[in-house]
Amino acid sequence: MPLPGGNSVLKGTMLSENDIVSDFLVESSENLDRLDRDLVGLEKNPHDKNALAGVFRTIHTIKGTCGFLGFNKLERVAHVGENLLTRLRDGQLTLTPQITTVLLSMVDAVRQMLKEIQATGHDGEEEYPDLCETLTQLQSADSTGGTDTPATQSSVETAPTATLEMPDPEKLPIPSEQTTHTAVLPTAPQKKLNKGGARKPAHGKIGGVLVDKGHVQPEDIVRALEAQERGDRRRLGEILVAMGLAKPEDVLAAQELMDLKSRDIAPETIRVGVNLLDRLMTLVGELVLARNQLLQFSNTMENPALHAITQRMNLIAMELQEDIMRTRMQPIGNIWAQFPRTVRDVALGCGKQVHIEMEGKETELDKTIIEAIKDPLTHLVRNSVDHGIELPDARAKAGKNPSGLLSLRAFHEGGQVNIEISDDGGGLNRERIRQKAIERGIIRAEQAVRLSEREIFNLIFLPGFSTAEKVTNVSGRGVGMDVVKTNVEKIGGTVDIESVPGQSTSVRVKIPLTLAIIPALVVGCAGERYAIPQVNLLELVRLEGSEVKSNIETLQGAQVYRLRGRLLPLVYLARELQLAQDVPRSNADDALNIVVLQADDRNFGLVVDAIHDTEEIVVKPLRKQLKSVKIFAGSSIMGDGRVALIIDVIGLAHRANVLTELKDRAVIEKSAESAEASAKQTFLLFAGLGDSRMAIPLSCLARLEELPVSQVEMSGRQWVTQYRGQILPLLRLNVLMEERRKKLQGLLKPPRPDSAPLQILVLNHDGRSFGLVVDRILDIVEDKGEVKSAATRPAVLYSIVIADRITELLDIPAILRISGIMPEANVYAGALGASK
Amino acid sequence: MTMPKHLQFCAFYLEGMLFGVELTRVQEVIHELNLTQVPLAPAVVEGLINLRGQIVTALDLRRRLELPPRAPGVPCMNVVVATDDGAVSLLVDEIGDVVEVEDSTFEPPPGTMHGRVRDVIVGVHKLQNRLMHVLDIDRACRMADGPANHTTA
Numbered sequence: 001m002p003l004p005g006g007n008s009v010l011k012g013t014m015l016s017e018n019d020i021v022s023d024f025l026v027e028s029s030e031n032l033d034r035l036d037r038d039l040v041g042l043e044k045n046p047h048d049k050n051a052l053a054g055v056f057r058t059i060h061t062i063k064g065t066c067g068f069l070g071f072n073k074l075e076r077v078a079h080v081g082e083n084l085l086t087r088l089r090d091g092q093l094t095l096t097p098q099i100t101t102v103l104l105s106m107v108d109a110v111r112q113m114l115k116e117i118q119a120t121g122h123d124g125e126e127e128y129p130d131l132c133e134t135l136t137q138l139q140s141a142d143s144t145g146g147t148d149t150p151a152t153q154s155s156v157e158t159a160p161t162a163t164l165e166m167p168d169p170e171k172l173p174i175p176s177e178q179t180t181h182t183a184v185l186p187t188a189p190q191k192k193l194n195k196g197g198a199r200k201p202a203h204g205k206i207g208g209v210l211v212d213k214g215h216v217q218p219e220d221i222v223r224a225l226e227a228q229e230r231g232d233r234r235r236l237g238e239i240l241v242a243m244g245l246a247k248p249e250d251v252l253a254a255q256e257l258m259d260l261k262s263r264d265i266a267p268e269t270i271r272v273g274v275n276l277l278d279r280l281m282t283l284v285g286e287l288v289l290a291r292n293q294l295l296q297f298s299n300t301m302e303n304p305a306l307h308a309i310t311q312r313m314n315l316i317a318m319e320l321q322e323d324i325m326r327t328r329m330q331p332i333g334n335i336w337a338q339f340p341r342t343v344r345d346v347a348l349g350c351g352k353q354v355h356i357e358m359e360g361k362e363t364e365l366d367k368t369i370i371e372a373i374k375d376p377l378t379h380l381v382r383n384s385v386d387h388g389i390e391l392p393d394a395r396a397k398a399g400k401n402p403s404g405l406l407s408l409r410a411f412h413e414g415g416q417v418n419i420e421i422s423d424d425g426g427g428l429n430r431e432r433i434r435q436k437a438i439e440r441g442i443i444r445a446e447q448a449v450r451l452s453e454r455e456i457f458n459l460i461f462l463p464g465f466s467t468a469e470k471v472t473n474v475s476g477r478g479v480g481m482d483v484v485k486t487n488v489e490k491i492g493g494t495v496d497i498e499s500v501p502g503q504s505t506s507v508r509v510k511i512p513l514t515l516a517i518i519p520a521l522v523v524g525c526a527g528e529r530y531a532i533p534q535v536n537l538l539e540l541v542r543l544e545g546s547e548v549k550s551n552i553e554t555l556q557g558a559q560v561y562r563l564r565g566r567l568l569p570l571v572y573l574a575r576e577l578q579l580a581q582d583v584p585r586s587n588a589d590d591a592l593n594i595v596v597l598q599a600d601d602r603n604f605g606l607v608v609d610a611i612h613d614t615e616e617i618v619v620k621p622l623r624k625q626l627k628s629v630k631i632f633a634g635s636s637i638m639g640d641g642r643v644a645l646i647i648d649v650i651g652l653a654h655r656a657n658v659l660t661e662l663k664d665r666a667v668i669e670k671s672a673e674s675a676e677a678s679a680k681q682t683f684l685l686f687a688g689l690g691d692s693r694m695a696i697p698l699s700c701l702a703r704l705e706e707l708p709v710s711q712v713e714m715s716g717r718q719w720v721t722q723y724r725g726q727i728l729p730l731l732r733l734n735v736l737m738e739e740r741r742k743k744l745q746g747l748l749k750p751p752r753p754d755s756a757p758l759q760i761l762v763l764n765h766d767g768r769s770f771g772l773v774v775d776r777i778l779d780i781v782e783d784k785g786e787v788k789s790a791a792t793r794p795a796v797l798y799s800i801v802i803a804d805r806i807t808e809l810l811d812i813p814a815i816l817r818i819s820g821i822m823p824e825a826n827v828y829a830g831a832l833g834a835s836k
Numbered sequence: 837m838t839m840p841k842h843l844q845f846c847a848f849y850l851e852g853m854l855f856g857v858e859l860t861r862v863q864e865v866i867h868e869l870n871l872t873q874v875p876l877a878p879a880v881v882e883g884l885i886n887l888r889g890q891i892v893t894a895l896d897l898r899r900r901l902e903l904p905p906r907a908p909g910v911p912c913m914n915v916v917v918a919t920d921d922g923a924v925s926l927l928v929d930e931i932g933d934v935v936e937v938e939d940s941t942f943e944p945p946p947g948t949m950h951g952r953v954r955d956v957i958v959g960v961h962k963l964q965n966r967l968m969h970v971l972d973i974d975r976a977c978r979m980a981d982g983p984a985n986h987t988t989a
Contacts, residue, residue: 286889528872577875620891624921625977629876635884635891643872643884643891 024065025118026271031058032114035107036341039100043344046095055103056085062110071123074113080135081106087139101348102134104341206237209254210246220245274367277327284317284324285517285618291317292615292639321517321616325366332410332419333361335374339381343406346385353392353403354385360410365417369511372491373419376484380421380507381406383481388425388505398502400424416493416535422506428499430456440465449797450681450697453766457497461485489650492535492633494600520617520646522638523595524610526579529644531617531636532595536649538603540611541594548592555682556782561594561605565703568596570605571656576631599653606652615639619646631655683802684761685778688733693807695800696761698780700812702769703762709751712758719751721771723762730760730771731819733810737795765812772815794818841939845961847932847968848915851903853953855928856935856961856968863916863923865931882927885914892916894925900976902952917973924977935968937961942970 035058038051045051063078081103087093109128116124207221224239232239237251291314298310340356347354365373389395389404396402409420430453437443437459443451451459459465463482485495493511512518512535520531521540541563543551552561552570559570574580594605617636626632633648684701688694711721712730719730751758760771783802795818797811845856846865871883871894882894894914898906906912906929914925944959953969956976960967 289889579875623893623924625881625893625895625924626874626877628878629874631876632874635872637886637889637891641886642870643886645872645874645884 021069021117021121024069025114028062028065028114029111031062032107032111033337034058036104037337039103039107040340040344042095043097043100049089052085052089052095056082056089059085066123071113071117073127074110074117074123077106077109077113077128077132080132080139081110084135084139093138097348099138102131102138104345105131106135206235206251206254210237210240210250213250213254215250215254216240216246272327277324277367280324281328284321287317288321288517288616288618289637289639293641296639325517326364328367329364330367330370331361332363332365332370332417333358335370335377336361336408339378339408342378342381343385346382347389350386351391352385352389354389355403355405357405357407358409359407363410363412363417365511369491372487373493373509373511376487376509377419377421379481379484380509381408384421384423384425384505384507388423388427390426394426398426416510416512419509419511420506421509422504424504427501427503427505428457428460428497429501433457433459437462437465446798450699454496454498457499460497461495492533517616517618519614520636521595521614522612522617522644523573523593523606523608524612525573525577525608529612529638529642530573530608531615531644531646532597532606532649533633533646534614536597536599538596538598541596541605542611543592543594545591548590552592555780563596563603563605568594568603568605569658570594570607571652571658572607574609576652576656597649597653599650599658602653602658604653604656604658617644617646682780682782683807684780685802685807686733686759686761686774687776687778688737688774688808693778693802693805694733694774694796694810695802695807696763696810696812700763700765701761702764704777705760705762705771707758707760707771709753709755709758712751719773723769723771726769728762728769728771729819730758730773731815732773733815734775736815736818737793763812765816770816843937843939845935845937845968845970846915847935848913848928849930849932850897850901850928854932854963854966854968855957855971857915857917857926857971857973859934861917861973863918866914866916866925868911868914885925887916887923887925890923892923892925894927895977896927897976898927898929900952901956917977919974919977921977924973926976935961935963937963937968 035055038055042048042051042055059078059082063075063082066072066075066078084093084099084103088095088099093099109126109131112126113123116122207216207225210216211218211221220240220243221236224236224243224245227239227243228234228236234242237246237255240246241248241251291310294310295314298306301307336358339358343354343356384406385404389406390398390400392402395404405424407420407422409418409422411418433456434448434451437456438445438448442459442462442465448456461481461484465481488495488509488511491511493509496508496510497505498508499505519534521534521537522529522531524530541561543561552559554560555567560567561570562568572580593608593611595608595611596603596605615638617638619634619636621634622629622632630651631648632645633651634646635643636646638644682698683695684698685693685695705723707721712719713721715727715729719732720727721730722728758773759775759777760773761777762769762771781802783800795811795814797809797814799806799808801807844859846859846862847854847856849855866887869885869887871885873883874881880895880899882896882899885892885894896906898904910929912927912929913931915928915931916923916925941962942959943962945954945957956972958970958972960969
């Protein structure tokens with residue numbers, strides 16, 4: 001209870017009071033986060049005694065400390081909450097969703113007041129009368145727990161005794177007897193003990209464990225404790241054994257269990273200020289730099305002793321760096337902990353039932369990254385519940401469990417952390433996204449038809465996109481998903497979404513482990529060095545002499561390199577950095593260094609002057625004067641003490657127009673003229689039926705191949721060939737486009753052995769490869785590809801004018817359907833709908 | 837206040853003009869260091885320097901003030917000043933003395949004064965035989981109105 005003069009008494013020791021208050025705030029806010037989790041957990045498992053006791057303890061501690069510090073309002077709220085919790089803990093009430101909700105709002109009220117205390121030093125004006133009223137009312141509600149417990153109990157203290165004295169004769173079988181005992185235990189011995197002296201409750205001590213296990217009766221514990229009080233110095237377990245009240249092996253087992261628990265509960269930790277950790281991290285960064293310098297210097301000296309010392313120093317620095325990094329690592333569970341509560345609140349708010357599952361809670365991430373992904377993840381979780389999971393009725397109709405499943409998964413993979421947020425809801429509606437994107441002016445209709453399924457799904461990450469039918473207070477305002485993507489990209493991560501209509505949606509976030517020290521490839525360009533983060537690096541290619549000429553081709557001014565048969569656009573670093581105006585003429589003698597990089601899902605080759613080495617570099621952010629330069633992610637100090645810039649591969653790809661597709665479109669649409677200029681697409685032209693011309697966007701094309709007829713085999717009525725260890729189905733354009741009767745005849749025929757080699761376009765669609773046999777490949781052209789007329793026959797999307805000739809754009813999904821390669825109508829429902 | 841307030845400035849020269857920055861904000865004054873150029877950066881940014889493990893952005897005050905460019909090969913000095921966003925190095929022609937003035941000698945820039953210089957000074961101190969421009973460090977380091985040499989496409 002607060003003393004009226006409590007504050008003035010403490011005034012003399014203001015400093016320590018401040019310390020106490022700040023400790024109290026830190027501790028309480030951590031405890032409150034746990035409360036959220038525990039309460040939601042309890043809702044599912046209302047009889048979890050440990051969780052209930054934990055919740056009770058937390059509130060009790062807060063109440064006690066506030067009384068001491070004179071935060072009366074906070075104390076009052078905590079007090080009524082505690083009363084309700086006491087009854088829950090003692091089994092006189094069973095936790096209902098209603099009680100959980102009220103308790104959660106009590107937690108919110110406490111949190112609010114703590115914030116107030118942090119800001120002003122007082123617990124605020126708000127007294128929460130409604131909340132207190134509700135909490136009190138719930139307390140006196142009919143007991144739903146023990147069937148025989150009188151509902152009129154007013155005193156908490158008498159309650160357990162009452163239950164204890166009512167052993168139901170019908171419940172004699174041992175298991176249920178145990179349950180009765182455990183339900184009663186926490187207060188029964190405690191009460192007697194308090195009478196005997198100021199001893200701690202048996203709960204959590206060996207006596208409590210033994211009683212919980214059913215090995216010893218509570219009365220026996222009391223008797224043993226009384227013996228201790230009389231001066232018996234032996235340990236409780238020993239006394240019990242000596243008195244013949246417990247078996248030695250039971251006591252040993254209980255002791256072991258307690259050791260285990262105490263290790264869990266009180267790990268050896270101390271609190272260290274985050275500032276200090278940051279400072280340590282900076283210093284280690286400096287040390288790493290100094291070590292790099294030392295190593296370089298040592299290599300120039302012919303001194304074995306110096307070598308030995310630097311090697312040793314190198315190892316120590318490396319270990320130190322790792323350990324310091326680890327001090328900043330936090331399990332992702334820290335931010336997931338609040339999600340059960342979030343999910344519960346959102347689900348209640350929209351009348352859904354959602355069950356949350358977590359896997360990989362212990363996956364560790366750097367503190368700064370944890371902070372940076374907290375909001376994006378929260379948004380994704382809310383989104384899944386709000387938009388992903390259907391209402392219970394709809395789910396039941398679809399033959400699913402009415403309760404939806406939201407699963408969070410985190411794991412390490414390739415130096416990155418993967419976080420997956422999946423739901424088993426309705427999935428993304430491809431058509432609706434497509435339409436919405438067109439309506440919102442994010443893409444144009446003719447662009448929309450060219451997008452792959454995945455590209456369509458990823459449209460939802462563009463600014464101003466939202467397909468929610470109605471705007472809820474949770475999400476659907478059209479902000480959010482783009483912010484999620486921006487925030488994740490800011491820390492060097494990527495977001496990707498997958499969905500199976502009617503079944504699931506899964507968002508995968510990939511983020512680096514840490515931002516502070518990264519492995520990077522150092523390259524040279526125009527006399528300076530630049531660092532490229534290793535995460536973006538795929539491989540290095542060096543072309544020498546005549547290879548340069550023979551392997552680099554030009555597509556309408558854009559240089560490309562055939563990397564294992566795929567076209568890799570080349571970007572010259574010197575030109576992008578405006579250090580050299582023109583693409584250097586590929587001299588026959590010059591070697592060409594190509595760094596193959598990945599930006600989002602696109603690969604490109606970065607041509608640099610020299611490739612130096614890979615190094616662990618310490619990332620230093622760029623100051624605001626340089627924030628506008630999107631091509632650099634930061635800077636670092638190299639071994640020789642000079643500064644090198646770190647290239648932001650995504651930024652570079654944007655600048656070089658490697659990533660022109662989806663992302664820029666939103667921007668492009670805003671300014672009409674630039675849209676005109678950049679909406680140009682590259683098409684592959686080939687001869688269609690008769691002398692018509694057909695085209696596909698070059699982006700669909702994986703490779704061009706020429707295949708001798710002898711390599712064509714028949715599989716049923718399907719032409720196939722063995723291609724790179726796979727069986728590649730071959731579709732004959734001229735046959736598929738024929739009239740139905742002729743088509744059937746044509747399909748059955750094997751190729752004539754004397755035919756010329758086949759021209760094959762190897763295409764990828766939805767992860768499957770197939771070869772399209774065409775008569776003749778005509779050209780590759782860049783064109784705006786404006787729509788001129790609708791399709792006149794199946795397998796054609798529409799006709800466009802390319803290079804002054806009418807050209808039909810091939811509908812790839814349609815041709816697959818006609819050929820029967822892709823009959824799974826359910827999976828590709830969206831694709832089928834699209835062409836109707 | 838009756839007591840005149842004494843202020844200390846670190847003086848430097850730019851194109852023959854005398855400037856001063858508050859001494860308390862000057863971290864150090866150093867000779868030219870190895871500089872790493874930043875391609876595509878605003879023209880004002882001369883480059884990055886490694887100041888004992890701290891990466892400092894160097895700004896060319898001549899460009900910031902739209903003064904004629906420094907002749908190639910002429911040495912310059914770095915005045916490293918503290919800002920909210922970390923240390924920034926200002927490239928100046930020549931370093932002067934520490935000047936101690938009273939606040940009574942201060943006057944805001946006259947309304948008839950034009951040009952970039954006016955944008956980045958708080959005012960002038962009337963020294964015995966000349967005027968010292970008091971540089972507003974934060975404004976000088978702000979890039980928003982600085983000319984850029986890269987296309988903002």
